Amino acid sequence: MKLHPKIALGVVPTHIKFVGGLVPDANGKFPREADGRLMSVAEMERICQQSPVTPSCVQLAAFPGTDAADTEEMMRGMQALGLEVHLIMMVGGANPMNPADEDVVVAQLKESIKFALDYGAVSVSSTSVEEWMNGPADMDFDAAVAQNIKVHLRAAKESGLLDSSITAWHIEFLRPIEFKTFTNIDKAWQFVKAANQALGRNFFKLLVDAAHCGDSGLSIPEHEALIAEIAAAGHFGIYHASAKTTRGCLSTDDGWIGATMAAAAKTGALTTVFVEMFHHEDEALASLRAAVPGHGVNTLDGRTYTQIVIDGLVDVTRRLNNLQARGLLKA
Numbered sequence: 001m002k003l004h005p006k007i008a009l010g011v012v013p014t015h016i017k018f019v020g021g022l023v024p025d026a027n028g029k030f031p032r033e034a035d036g037r038l039m040s041v042a043e044m045e046r047i048c049q050q051s052p053v054t055p056s057c058v059q060l061a062a063f064p065g066t067d068a069a070d071t072e073e074m075m076r077g078m079q080a081l082g083l084e085v086h087l088i089m090m091v092g093g094a095n096p097m098n099p100a101d102e103d104v105v106v107a108q109l110k111e112s113i114k115f116a117l118d119y120g121a122v123s124v125s126s127t128s129v130e131e132w133m134n135g136p137a138d139m140d141f142d143a144a145v146a147q148n149i150k151v152h153l154r155a156a157k158e159s160g161l162l163d164s165s166i167t168a169w170h171i172e173f174l175r176p177i178e179f180k181t182f183t184n185i186d187k188a189w190q191f192v193k194a195a196n197q198a199l200g201r202n203f204f205k206l207l208v209d210a211a212h213c214g215d216s217g218l219s220i221p222e223h224e225a226l227i228a229e230i231a232a233a234g235h236f237g238i239y240h241a242s243a244k245t246t247r248g249c250l251s252t253d254d255g256w257i258g259a260t261m262a263a264a265a266k267t268g269a270l271t272t273v274f275v276e277m278f279h280h281e282d283e284a285l286a287s288l289r290a291a292v293p294g295h296g297v298n299t300l301d302g303r304t305y306t307q308i309v310i311d312g313l314v315d316v317t318r319r320l321n322n323l324q325a326r327g328l329l330k331a
Contacts, residue, residue, distance in 0.1 A: 001052035003317045005324045008084065010057030011313070012240065012276035015305040016043050018061075018284035028067035030074060038070070041077035043306065048081050051310040053317045057084040059125070059238075059274050062112040064090070075119035086238070086272075087116045088172070089126040095135065096128055096151050097144040097181065109155035117164055123272075124161070125170035125207050125238060127179075128152070129191055133287055135180040141190075144181050149195050152204070162203065170237040172207035175215035177291050184216035185226050192235050205237025206230055208264065209276070214244025214256035224263040231267030238272045239264055241316050245292065247278040248299030250312045258319065265323045268330035273320070275312040279305060 003009055016022065021039050024030050031039045044058055058078050062071075078085050089112035094101035109128060116124050129148050156162050156169060173179065173188035182188045188206055195204045208230075213223050230236045239261060243253035250257060264270040278285060280296045289296035300308060323329040 001314065001317060003053055004321045005329050007270065007320055008057050008272040009053070009313065009316065009320070010055045010059060010083065010086075010272075010274050011044065011047060011309055012059040012088070012274045013040055013043050015277045015279050015309055016040065017279045017282040019282060022061050023284065024063055024066045024070065028065050028070065030066070030070045038074050038077060040074060041081075044078060044083065045081055046306050047309060047313075048083075050306065051313050053313050055083065055313060057086060057122070057272065057274070059086040059088055062087045062089045062115055064108040064111045066115070071115055072119060075121070079120070084122045085120070086123045086125065087112065087121045089113070089124060089128060091126065091128045091131070095131040097130060097135070097139055097147050099147055102147070102151055102154075105151050106154045106158070109151075110159045113155065113159040113161050116166065117160065121166065123168060123170060123238070124166060125172055127172045127174055129171060129173070129182045129188070130179045132174070132178055137180050139181045141181060141187070145191050145194050148191055149198050152195055153199060156199075156203065168203060168205045168237060170205045170207040172209060173212055175212050176217065178288065184218050185213060185223060185230070186218070189226070189230055189235065193233065196235065202234040204235070206235050207238045207240065208236065208260065209240035209242055210253060210257045210260045211240070211242035211244045211247055211276075213260050214253065220256070220259045223260055227260065227263040228267055231264065231269035236264065236267065236269035238274065239270060240274050240276045241312065242276040245294040246297045246299055247295065248280060248297060249277070249301070249308045250275070250315050252297075252299055257316075261316075261319060262323060262328060265320070265329040270329070273316060275309060275316055277305070277309060277312065
């Protein structure tokens with residue numbers, strides 16, 4: 001099965017679970033399968049071998065404190081599969097919107113950026129505008145934007161990222177409850193827009209995840225209009241094909257992937273698409289399942305997680321091919 005448009009298509013392997021799959025242990029070591037292979041690399045090898053459409057890239061979580069040898073093994077293992085590696089940088093235990101936490105957050109981001117630069121990642125992304133599931137409900141929005149500009153420009157400048165081969169830092173917003181301030185596409189864009197203005201170039205991009213769009217409270221027509229504006233400003237970045245609320249099989253997304261991906265395709269700014277699903281029993285997401293009705297439903301329908309991710313790759317490939325066939329996907 002061939003992907004016809006010149007789009008990078010890949011997987012965010014969150015379906016192997018954060019706890020027990022992606023998150024390093026207390027010693028910074030990544031989980032491994034019984035044969036000794038890193039779980040993330042082994043799973044992407046299975047997907048590459050079994051999928052009718054071969055992914056060209058993978059987006060991996062980068063955690064501060066990870067063992068350097070394991071990080072190199074993971075990066076080289078993915079590259080040996082022919083996959084370009086994108087990193088999504090994780091920040092924890094500190095609030096990027098709090099000036100008192102600035103140095104801690106900057107240090108965490110700089111460590112992950114160093115991994116990206118040392119091991120040849122093609123892009124960096126992050127949800128680093130707010131602390132996951134722990135943001136202050138009464139945070140002043142303008143103050144949050146201003147502090148995030150300080151944090152992110154410091155990290156980009158002090159790490160050497162701005163002078164590297166990496167041409168963009170993609171910022172991802174999350175749904176309400178996960179975040180309390182940057183909870184929709186428009187609010188997140190206000191930060192990206194202001195950060196680029198402060199920097200004097202369009203280095204920061206907005207990572208648009210269909211799941212977060214669908215759960216944000218804004219309508220599909222509002223997203224279609226905003227995606228066109230964001231792309232026209234040169235701020236549209238990576239796209240995640242992920243199902244709202246359930247975060248499982250793409251058949252549960254209620255039209256959000258089709259609408260938002262088509263809107264992005266029409267702008268000519270859609271270049272990189274990742275399929276992303278979560279495991280419905282991931283220990284790391286227990287608090288989110290408890291807080292969000294419908295999150296964590298078992299959508300396997302008799303399949304393995306490897307199979308539903310492959311189904312997602314096939315589904316997205318057909319969508320992209322048909323967007324091109326209908327003349328809607330702009331080069």
